[in-house]
Amino acid sequence: MSGTQGNRRSIISATVDFDAPGKQLGVLRVPHSVHRSAYGHIAIPIAVIKNGKGPTVLLTGGVHGDEYEGPIALSKLVRKLNTTDVAGTIIVIPALNYPAFMAASRVSPIDSINLNRAFPGNRDGTVTEMIAHYVTTELLPRAAYLFDFHAGGSSLHYLPSLLVPFYGQGDDSAEIDRLVEAFAPPRVIRYDAEKALSGEDRVISNYARQLGVKFLTGEFGGGSSVNIEGLRAVEGGVLRYLDASGVLQLNEQLHRESCRTARSDRPQSYTMDDPGLFAFANGPGFFEPAFQLGETLEDGAVAGHIYSNVRPWDEPETIRFRTGGLAICIRTFAQVKAGDCLGHLARPV
Ligand SMILES: [Zn+2]
Known part of the structure; x- marks a missing residue:
């Protein structure tokens, strides 16, 4: 990162070893010294499942703390996966802005910051800025793929939809199309990432792109509740997506599960750039x-x-x-x- 931050590494530490084989369940520790806890930290749950060589896929939910299809589906996924199913590394963080998640709030109750407007983050900043900085400097550089699951939060309801950003002409579009087809969502919205959000560039997708990480996201419900159609789309879709990215071989049980859950063979495509x-x-x-x-x-x-x-x-x-x-x-x-x-x-x- 630029300026005075230099190359000093994040002071967030992980209780998991990203390079160790096996299935590890742990936390990211964000130092947080406060009145009731002098040497305390915020413990963000994280799972790492690694087996041999293969791509690294990062799956995140709860970037906004009042969106639930991602956190539920990703928590179930971690329980289902065995090390032997994996060829590469799957990193799962069901609730990335954990303080916001615990407060059922879009923004963190600690600093009132929206994590998806805090990138690239700040090593020496507030809790939310530190989380963004850790993602930019420690997680994204490891990853070939990122799928960040969203919903409308407290103020909006969405029809469950996969969102596919595009940037001018054709980068990775064939591979992204293959992942979209595998995920098989109810509907697909392709958006110009430079125009959407009125030129907003403090979002995770912008830094995923800069670091060459293939990025997908989606809105799978909203209203600070759980959308059943959206949850089913994520549960089945994420298994097929991991299979298509080459990091997961669906065993018989996972294959049956991915078939049982909703899948749209020819989802309608939309744009929302106007x-x-x-x-x-x-x-x-x-x-x-x-x-x-x-x-x-x-x-x-x-x-x-x-x-x-x-x-x-x-x-x-x-x-x-x-x-x-x-x-x-x-x-x-x-x-x-x-x-x-x-x-x-x-x-x-
Ligand atoms: Zn969101």
Whole structure:
């Protein structure tokens, strides 16, 4: 990392040895000296399963602490996998922003930071910045693949969807396509990683790319709850994804399991790069949506109405989507402020 951080290594330590064979269950220790625990640390659960030569795959959930399909599916995965099934290394961290996960919150209760806006992180920074720095300097350099599982968190609900970033022309696209086909999600959203999030580059995907790590992510539910369709898509999909990446040989039982869980042979592809697909509140009030997840909306369709909290009988403000598409995301909370996302659509390609 740049500046005064130099090449000094992270002070986060691991109780697992990334180079040792076998199945290890341990923690990452983030030093955290506080009033009630002078020499304490935060213990982030981590599993490493290594067997012989092969690629290293990093699987993360709980980058946002109020998203659950990833943490549940990854915890089950660790229990299922035996060392002999693996050819290479699988690193699993079900709840990467562990303090946020323990608080059921998108951001950490310690520093109020969103981990997926903290990259590349800071060795000498706050707890969340230290976690991001550890990922950038210790985990990503080991990995050939990263799958980071998300959902909409407390404020959004998503139709379970795999998200595939692209960067201009064609890097790794054939191999990414093969992994997408293996994961076989209900729907696939391809997005221009440089345009999405309005040029936001403090995200984990940006540093995965810089370090040559093949990256996939997805939104598998939301509303700080567990989406059963999304959970099944992740449980089966991750087995087939690991198989396709060459790090896992599906034994008979795992193969049966990967077949039993949901799989879409020809998932519809969408894009969400047109800003007109998104609806935002212009001011405060309470939001009455005019659409449901899964509906297809025309260009200019009404997203909903926002009523004044102080003069609720006044004519509400009508909010529209400029561009039509499939409704894949909707806000959970009715109370809104200016700038809150009310939902978004995705356009079939
Ligand atoms: Zn998330």
